[in-house]
Amino acid sequence: MSSDSTGALPREGGPVSRVRAALLQKRTRPGEHAYTVLRWGGAGLFAAVVVALLISIAASSSQALAHSGVGFLWSGTWNPAAGEYGAGILVVGTLLTTAVAMVIVVPIGLGTAAFLSELAPGWLAGPLSTLIGLLAAVPSIVVGLWGLIVLTPIFANQVEPFLASMPLLGWLFRGEAYGPSILLASVVLAVMTLPTMVALSRTALAAVPVADREAALALGATRWQAVRKAVIPAARSGIQAAVTLAVGRAMGESIAVAMVIGNRPALPTSLTAPGATLGSAIVNQFAEASPGLGASSVIALGAVLLLLTVAVNAGGQALLRSGGGHRAGTAGALR
């Protein structure tokens, strides 16, 4: 910023040039150098760590990839006891739990954020957002334990039999009610990603200019219509960022998922069937680190998880870019 303004300053004569001289002098002060070093050093170090991580993951998983080839990605069998390693079913489990978690968390999170930023009275908004912030501070293993100890029996005895008995939708939840299941894992993931979803969408909603709301209300919109048609569309990019982060967290979560998913590496036949994800398989197998194909395959699962996260993020970005063009402003949304 200072360099821009120095450039714009007149070049000759009088008191102005003294200011310019002072600014030019300032640029050479030691603090500036330290800042430059910090800036480049920080960025460089971060990039180096990421690159080093990628290289070591690639190197460590090369044995598994050499053994199974690209087929590792979609080969269905994960059975370390028999030396069969394939990530396919785990990829399905990861995508399925994440998708179900998002189906739960996006409406609830967005609704909560809209409530907090648009509708809630001050005396309620403060404590409520503090509570949600506290939820973010709960370690994932504690959420997992809560899922295992509290939710598992409730799911096995009440929730899963009830869902299976529903008309029309019952087939989604058929099969033995074990408790630990894709559905329970998704619920636990939804709880864990809720704070991210709420906090980021709330910030995005709060950043929408008051004038947009007032314009909508002046046009005769109800409060609900104003939020739905004026505020949320304007905050769209922020909300998508919130979803992207929530998706990333849900896909990568391992320990809490391993506690509640039932760890069954088979294609799930329903949402209440036990399953397995990339993260849960890593948690269960990482300790069996006898060097060789097994250890390499576990690290390869990590590589697959990384690729999957990048792909989903890129997909989200693309969606954002393609959707962002049409709805440039509030007026368009209200039309």
Place this chain on the structure above:
Amino acid sequence: MITRPSARGWKNTLVGLSALALVSVIAACGSTSGGGSTPSGSATATPSPCGSNTVLSATCDTETQASVTLTGAGANSIEPFFETVFYEYNQKNSRTTVNYSPAGSSVGVSDIQQATVNFGDSEIPMTSSQLSAATGGTVLQIPVDLGGVAISYNVPGAPANLKLDGPTLAGIFDGSITNWDSPLIATVSGVSNLPNLAIKPVHRADASGPGYDLEQYLIDTAPAWVTAIGTSTPSRTWPLATVGIGEQLNTGVATYVSQTSGSVGFVEYGYALQNGFVNAAILDAAGAYVAPTEASIALAGAQAANLSSTNFNVVNETGAGVYPLANFSWTLVYQKQSDTTTAIALGKLLDWVVTTGQQDAAALGYSPLPANVASLAQKTILEIEGSTGTPLFSS
């Protein structure tokens, strides 16, 4: 407006809590250093019979000179036993504190291979390839406790000690028997009124010693199991993970069994005892159905005539009253220790665990080591060397 004071209230609570934590930490530090200094004063006042402090005996095992904190990691199955004996040892010799992380046998093996702990522990001794991957040289494997694997079930209306044999257990865990009212179970158990309730088998999701033992038993007794898993070599990783559900560690399996009706799982007997589970009576090699007890597990251990780290199997032993699912847990230490002070503390602790400490076993669901195994353990501990490469201890 109103949220402001409440936020401040939070802050006050946090400040109060952290102050409390700080005070308790300081108090704890004070008590350990105080506890450490008092016995050292009395030790110098009266001449010790333990000579150069490297004698292993009932009286000398609890006497060391320096304050040492030992870290260990490994088998989850031995945790109830280790927790108690390490606490008791610390009561008798406050200079030695032990931190044991019960993360599983495979963690015990990999941690000792990487030399990140003073000792590891595994329900299955390390194989020769695992030994060759150890970064710190020769690993000594010391049998430290004798335990059993309980088949625990949660079936309303079912009697305790339900009789089960290998083929029936195999059927339950390979998914071919799916309901408690199955005629196959009724025939073997002699109980015809078991409820119409789906069987929910739960196995270990992580690699485990109890899983290895049960698999060994199923391989020995159920041909259908060998067909189902396609091998007659047991592995620590449960081979049929697509049947039932998997939970982590004994604690995860025990939690699931305790809260889910229809469930059946395998846990270290100590955990079954702690949780008050009902356990199956398993058909043993002598043709009798035996339930896990301290006595029946001790009888299995007594069959181990030539126990060693390569001949460790005490599953399905022949003999009257022998419980078929028993195993020794093995503590793993490097023969050559880099730090003599730590090595002395470690050797004395382990010698105490395999002798005096065994008195605690029965109450916790383990059985005391048979005399021949205890002497094997003591002999192995005597092989521990200091940094100079000479044996440290004398008996």
